[in-house]
Structure formats: C-alpha cells, structure tokens
Amino acid sequence: MHDTDLFTVSHLHKRFGDATVVNDLSFSIGPGECLGVIGPNGAGKTTTIRMCLGLCAPDGGSIHALGLEMPRDARAIKAQLGVVSQMDTLDPDFSCAENLLVYGRYFGMKDAQIRARIPELLEFASLTSKANAKPGELSGGMKRRLSLARALVNDPRLLLLDEPTTGLDPQARHLMWERLQLLLQQGKSILLTTHFMDEAERLCNRLLVLDHGRKIAEGRPRDLIREHLEPDVVEVYGVGAMALLESPLRALAARVEVSGETVFFYTANAAGLLQALHAYPQLRTLHRPANLEDLFLKLTGRQIREEA
Amino acid sequence: MKNVAAYAHSTRAAGQNPSAWRAPELSLRFWPVFLRNLLVWRKLAIPSLVGNIAEPLMWLVAFGYGMGALVGQITVPGPAGPVQVPYILFLASGSICMSAMQAASFEALYSAFSRMHVQKTWDGIMNAPVGLDDIVLAEMLWAAFKSLFTVTAILGVMLALNISHSPKLLVAWPILLGVGITFSCIALIFNALAKGYDFFTYYFTLFLTPMMFLSGVFFPLEQLPLAVRVVADWLPLSNAVLLVRPLFMDQWPADALRHAAVLAAYAVVSFWIALALTRRRFRL
Numbered sequence: 001m002h003d004t005d006l007f008t009v010s011h012l013h014k015r016f017g018d019a020t021v022v023n024d025l026s027f028s029i030g031p032g033e034c035l036g037v038i039g040p041n042g043a044g045k046t047t048t049i050r051m052c053l054g055l056c057a058p059d060g061g062s063i064h065a066l067g068l069e070m071p072r073d074a075r076a077i078k079a080q081l082g083v084v085s086q087m088d089t090l091d092p093d094f095s096c097a098e099n100l101l102v103y104g105r106y107f108g109m110k111d112a113q114i115r116a117r118i119p120e121l122l123e124f125a126s127l128t129s130k131a132n133a134k135p136g137e138l139s140g141g142m143k144r145r146l147s148l149a150r151a152l153v154n155d156p157r158l159l160l161l162d163e164p165t166t167g168l169d170p171q172a173r174h175l176m177w178e179r180l181q182l183l184l185q186q187g188k189s190i191l192l193t194t195h196f197m198d199e200a201e202r203l204c205n206r207l208l209v210l211d212h213g214r215k216i217a218e219g220r221p222r223d224l225i226r227e228h229l230e231p232d233v234v235e236v237y238g239v240g241a242m243a244l245l246e247s248p249l250r251a252l253a254a255r256v257e258v259s260g261e262t263v264f265f266y267t268a269n270a271a272g273l274l275q276a277l278h279a280y281p282q283l284r285t286l287h288r289p290a291n292l293e294d295l296f297l298k299l300t301g302r303q304i305r306e307e308a
Numbered sequence: 309m310k311n312v313a314a315y316a317h318s319t320r321a322a323g324q325n326p327s328a329w330r331a332p333e334l335s336l337r338f339w340p341v342f343l344r345n346l347l348v349w350r351k352l353a354i355p356s357l358v359g360n361i362a363e364p365l366m367w368l369v370a371f372g373y374g375m376g377a378l379v380g381q382i383t384v385p386g387p388a389g390p391v392q393v394p395y396i397l398f399l400a401s402g403s404i405c406m407s408a409m410q411a412a413s414f415e416a417l418y419s420a421f422s423r424m425h426v427q428k429t430w431d432g433i434m435n436a437p438v439g440l441d442d443i444v445l446a447e448m449l450w451a452a453f454k455s456l457f458t459v460t461a462i463l464g465v466m467l468a469l470n471i472s473h474s475p476k477l478l479v480a481w482p483i484l485l486g487v488g489i490t491f492s493c494i495a496l497i498f499n500a501l502a503k504g505y506d507f508f509t510y511y512f513t514l515f516l517t518p519m520m521f522l523s524g525v526f527f528p529l530e531q532l533p534l535a536v537r538v539v540a541d542w543l544p545l546s547n548a549v550l551l552v553r554p555l556f557m558d559q560w561p562a563d564a565l566r567h568a569a570v571l572a573a574y575a576v577v578s579f580w581i582a583l584a585l586t587r588r589r590f591r592l
Contacts, residue, residue: 055434056591075337075437089432093348102347105340106436151435 005030006066006158006189007052013060014047014213021047023213025061029158034180034190036204036221038197038292040300044213045193046086049162052191053083066157079107082151082159086166088143090135096122096146097131100153107154117153124179125149141172148179158189165199177202197292207292211300221292228298229290230254232270237262238283249276259297266290328587332580334445337438341446342453344429349454360458364407365465371526372396372471384528386559393557400471401556402525404480405487405548407462412455412488413516416495417508420447424499430590440592444583448492455488456481474558483555483568487548490571493578494544500585519545524553544574 005028014022022044029035037045050056052063054074063070065077091099097118104114122128125145127138135143144164151159164180165173173196180203184190194200200207201221209217209224217224234253236244241263250256252273253265265273270287277285349356376395383390384398423429430443463481466472498511522536523529523545532540540546547567554561561567 053435075439078435078437081435083435085431085435087428087431089428089435091344091348091429091432092427093351098347102340102344103432103436105343106337106433106438108337108340108437154436 007191008064009048009052009061010064011061012048012051012058012063014044014051014056015059021213022051022058025210025213025215027208027215027218029189029191031157031189032184032187033206034184034192034204036200036207037191037193037210038195038200038207038296039193039210043210043300045210046162047213048210049085049160049191049193052160053078053081079154080156080158082154082156084144084147084151084159084161084164086162088135088147090143090146090150092135095132095134096125096127096138099135099146100150103150104153109154114153117155121149121152124152124182126175139172141168141175144168144172144176145179148176152183156188158191159183161190161192163193163195166195173199197296201292209296209299216299217295225290225292225295228295230266230268231290232267233288233290233294234265234267234270234273234277235262235286235288236265236277236280236283240280241283244280244283249273252276257298264294266294328584328592329580332445332583333439333441335439335442338442338446338449341433341438341443342450344433345423345446345450346453357458357461360411361407361461361465364403364410364462368396368400368403368466372399375399382528384553384557385562386554386557387562391557397471397556398528398553399526400466401553402523402549404459404462404466404484405523405545405552406520406525408455408459408484408487408548409491409516409519409545411458412451412491413495413512415451415454416447416492417499417502417511418505420451420496420499421502421505421508423447425502434590440587440590441583444496444579444586448489448496448579448582451492451495452485452488455492456485459484459488472556472558474556476555476558476560480552480555483548483551486568486571486575487544487552490544490548490575490578493575493582496582497578497585500582500589519543522546524549542570544571547571 008028010026012022012025013020025044025048027035037048039045047056051058052070054071054077057071066080068077070077091102094102100118100121101111101114104117105111119128122131125142125148127142127146127149130138130142135146138146148164165176168176177199180190184203190203192203204221206219207217207221207224208215217228219227241261242258244250244263245256245258253267255266257264257266267273274285274287277283373396376399379395381392382395382398383392430440433443434440460481463477495511498508502508520526522532522540523543524540525545529537529540529546547570551561551564551567
C-alpha cells in the first residue's frame with residue numbers, strides 16, 4: 001500500500017455457499033485516478049463494490065480507505081464516498097431538488113448547507129430546468145445524472161460507480177462521460193465497473209480485468225493491448241468466410257479466432273493479408289487496430305456464458 | 309440454514325461481523341430516514357388520512373349504533389365491581405386499539421416493503437453513512453408515528469361524537485403510541501421475510517383478523533371458552549385493550565404494569581427478530 005493511495009483492497013475473498021465469487025483480489029486507487037473494473041456478468045464486479053461499501057462482509061482479505069478500515073469504519077468511510085449503484089435508487093415521490101436534499105441529510109449535512117449546493121449539483125447534471133420534476137418524468141440519462149449528482153452531495157474524494165451508463169443511449173452516455181472527465185479533472189478519484197470497452201478506454205487510467213472472481217490482467221489500457229494482442233485486426237465476414245480457416249491465409253496471421261459468422265485475424269502485418277483477401281471479393285473485410293474489446297474477449301473467451 | 313451457519317463462521321474467522329443476532333447498532337442517523345418518510349407523507353397526508361380513518365369510523369358507527377341498539381348496555385369489570393357501559397363506548401375503546409394495530413401493521417408491511425424491496429430506497433440510503441439497523445429503527449418509529457396520527461384523528465371524531473369525555477384519554481394517547489410501536493415491530497418481522505405483497509395477506513387474515521376477535525374488541529373476553537381465554541390473555545391486542553378501555557370510562561386500568569410489560573416484551577423481542585431477519589435478508 002502506498003501512502004498516497006485512497007483505497008486499497010488486499011487479498012479479498014468472498015464465497016456464496018460453494019461458489020467462490022471473489023478470489024484473492026487486490027488493487028488500489030490513487031488520488032485523481034480512474035480505475036476501471038471490467039469482466040463478464042458474474043465476474044464478481046458488483047460483489048466487490050458491495051464489499052468496498054461494507055454491504056457484504058468479505059470472507060478474507062482487507063479493505064482500507066482514507067486511513068480507515070472496512071467494514072469496521074464503514075460509516076466514517078462512506079461519509080467520504082460517493083456511490084452510484086447499478087439500479088437507480090432515486091426517490092420517486094420527490095422532485096430532483098428534494099432527492100438531493102433528502103440524500104444530503106443522510107450524511108448529517110444541515111439543510112442550509114445542502115440547499116446551497118443544490119443549484120450547482122443540478123447544473124452539473126444538466127437538470128436545472130428539471131429541479132421540480134420527479135424521477136418518473138426524467139429520461140434514463142437524466143436519472144443517471146441525478147444519481148451522479150446525488151452521489152456528489154457530500155463532495156466526496158472517491159466515487160464508486162457500478163455500470164453508470166448501462167442502458168443509456170449514445171448521447172446520454174457521451175454526456176455522462178464528459179461529466180466524469182470533469183470530475184477527474186477536479187482531482188476526484190473514480191472506481192468504475194463497466195461492460196463498455198470504449199467507456200473503459202476513454203475514462204480509465206488503469207484497468208482491472210476480472211473473470212470468475214479472479215484478477216486476470218491489470219494495467220493501462222494501451223499497455224494491456226500491446227502486451228496481450230497483435231496491433232492489427234482484420235475482421236472477415238460473409239458467405240464462405242469460414243472456409244478461410246482451412247486456407248493458406250491462416251498462416252498470414254499470428255492468431256485467428258471465430259465469433260459467430262466473423263473470422264478475426266490478429267497480425268502485426270496486415271498488408272499481406274489484405275492483399276491476399278482481394279482474391280475473395282464476395283467477403284467483407286474490416287481492418288482496424290486491436291482494441292480493448294479484443295483484449296477482453298481474448299482474456300475471458302468468446303463463447304457466450306450461460307449466466308450472461 | 310447450513311449456508312448461513314457456514315457464512316457466519318467464516319466471517320468470524322476473518323474477524324468480520326459475527327452474527328445476524330448481534331446487538332442492535334442504533335444511532336441518531338435514523339432521524340433523516342424518519343424525516344424522509346415524513347416528507348413523502350406530508351404530500352399525501354390528507355387523502356391518506358381519509359383512507360385511514362374512514363374504515364374504523366364506519367365500523368364504529370355501523371356496529372356501535374346498530375348493534376348498540378340491540379345490545380344496549382354491556383357489563384365490564386371495574387375496580388369496584390362490574391359496571392354497565394353503553395356498547396358504543398365499549399366498542400370505541402377496543403376499536404381504537406385495533407386501529408392503532410392496523411395502521412402500524414399496514415405501514416410496516418406494505419409501505420416499508422415498497423421502500424425496501426420495490427423502490428430500493430433502503431439500498432440507496434445504505435450507500436450513505438446510515439446503517440441497516442438505523443433504517444429498520446426509523447421504519448419502526450415511522451409506522452408507530454403514522455398509527456398515532458390515525459389514532460389521534462379517530463379520537464378527535466370520538467370526542468366530537470361525545471362517545472367519551474374522560475380526561476384520562478390523555479393517558480390513552482401515549483399508550484396507543486406504544487401499541488403502534490409493538491405492532492410495527494411485529495410487522496417488520498414479516499416484512500423481513502416477505503417475497504412479495506401477497507405474503508402480507510396471510511399475516512392479516514391468519515394473525516391480525518383472528519386477534520381482533522380474540523382480544524375483547526367487539527365482545528368481552530369473558531365470553532370466550534376458558535381454553536381460548538388462556539391464549540387470548542397473552543395476545544398483544546387484548547393487553548392493549550385492557551389498558552385503554554378503562555381510560556375511556558374514566559377509570560385506571562387494573563394490572564396496568566403487567567399489560568404494559570407484555571406489550572413491551574412483544575415489542576423488544578419482535579424488533580430484535582425483525583432486525584436479525586432483515587440483516588440476513590441483506591446479507592449483512
């Protein structure tokens with residue numbers, strides 16, 4: 001643990017019955033850092049977040065935050081955290097402003113103190129004009145932004161965000177990303193779980209790849225891609241694409257994978273492969289740099305999981 | 309059960325929370341949760357009040373005046389031997405306890421369940437520095453407060469109808485708050501166990517409705533066969549009625565301490581069970 005770390009998790013274990021949900025997981029978050037936790041459904045992301053919040057007791061390991069220990073000092077730690085959970089837990093009977101007021105009271109803040117913050121929080125969430133609207137009248141993106149504003153009511157140093165953009169349309173996601181970037185620029189730290197690799201790549205300084213409760217990779221997004229993948233990907237699909245697997249083309253790629261109807265060629269030298277593909281005009285090809293999605297699928301497998 | 313035991317053991321091994329049955333961890337952080345419910349209720353108070361008092365008043369008017377005309381006077385035990393009282397007074401003093409019971413139960417079941425399970429309000433609160441124990445305490449006190457509000461409105465109508473003008477009704481008021489507390493504690497046990505709203509129908513039809521008939525609300529307990537009376541004497545509602553009814557007749561209740569102790573015991577034990585079961589539900 002570095003002295004500067006805000007949040008440190010060491011050798012965390014969690015079992016539910018016979019199933020090990022989190023297995024020897026360690027990580028830390030420094031000031032101003034955005035740590036992304038990615039992994040398939042059931043990888044243990046949400047359970048990890050719940051343990052970080054003291055909502056679920058670990059079977060082993062330790063969680064330290066801001067010089068305090070979870071779950072012993074759960075209340076003192078949570079007083080300095082902001083949390084957006086996967087499901088919106090906004091109060092349907094309250095307006096946006098009232099939601100912020102009532103939530104601020106849970107932190108022991110005085111009404112006057114909260115009321116002074118409400119206008120800037122609503123402005124941050126682009127909800128100033130909706131101050132008196134109830135959550136039922138808001139779009140999905142607005143609700144998520146209100147949840148984010150609510151998590152900021154106590155001016156936390158660290159935010160825990162569990163899939164903050166799941167279910168949002170592209171515009172709403174971009175607006176959410178912009179807000180999160182702004183928070184990072186202000187020096188806040190973020191722990192983020194996500195299914196979206198573009199989100200992870202855009203926001204996170206560092207990534208943690210979880211599978212079956214275990215950390216299978218950790219590092220900066222670009223470094224991880226460099227470390228685990230060839231730089232170029234050529235996707236080929238269309239009638240007869242599968243026949244390429246038996247053709248000499250296969251030798252032109254370092255690695256070949258199939259997902260659905262598409263063949264993925266991973267290579268450091270795409271030019272030769274693309275040249276050879278001219279002989280198959282009926283096939284459609286897409287040449288692109290390797291990205292986090294490829295990394296994720298390489299590390300966690302392309303097959304669809306039953307629980308997914 | 310086996311998993312729960314294994315879980316409790318393993319957490320203890322890691323130096324974590326030992327058991328769902330550990331002592332309650334209560335603090336003043338319950339207050340903002342109570343205020344939250346108050347703020348929602350303030351928006352809906354008047355329509356909800358009409359709903360809360362209309363039914364008990366219908367019972368009172370229909371039974372009290374209708375049956376009262378047939379029954380006339382009814383004999384109840386008093387400190388100086390049996391006393392004759394009008395049936396409507398007998399019924400009013402019992403039904404006010406029943407209303408306290410029902411209002412508290414309804415709030416601690418349907419409304420608390422909506423907040424806990426459907427709206428996930430409790431989950432949101434637990435992301436802030438408020439523990440589950442404080443939330444359960446807030447819900448318990450809130451249901452009791454709401455029941456007191458309903459009871460106060462009904463008492464007001466009873467005064468207006470000239471059913472009783474006993475100054476001892478002022479003492480009945482805090483006792484009815486205690487009745488609300490007892491029944492919200494009991495209801496929270498069932499809230500902790502519920503998978504859906506349907507479950508509460510069982511609680512109402514299998515527990516509360518029989519208790520209404522076995523607690524001396526509509527007719528004196530003395531009417532019951534001895535074997536049934538043995539059970540009835542220990543029901544929380546009959547102890548509540550025995551405390552409140554004499555106050556309506558401007559008398560002090562006999563064995564007041566014992567009845568109060570029975571209610572308090574139900575409240576304390578039920579709250580503890582409710583807390584343990586709720587912690588288990590949230591795996592805390």
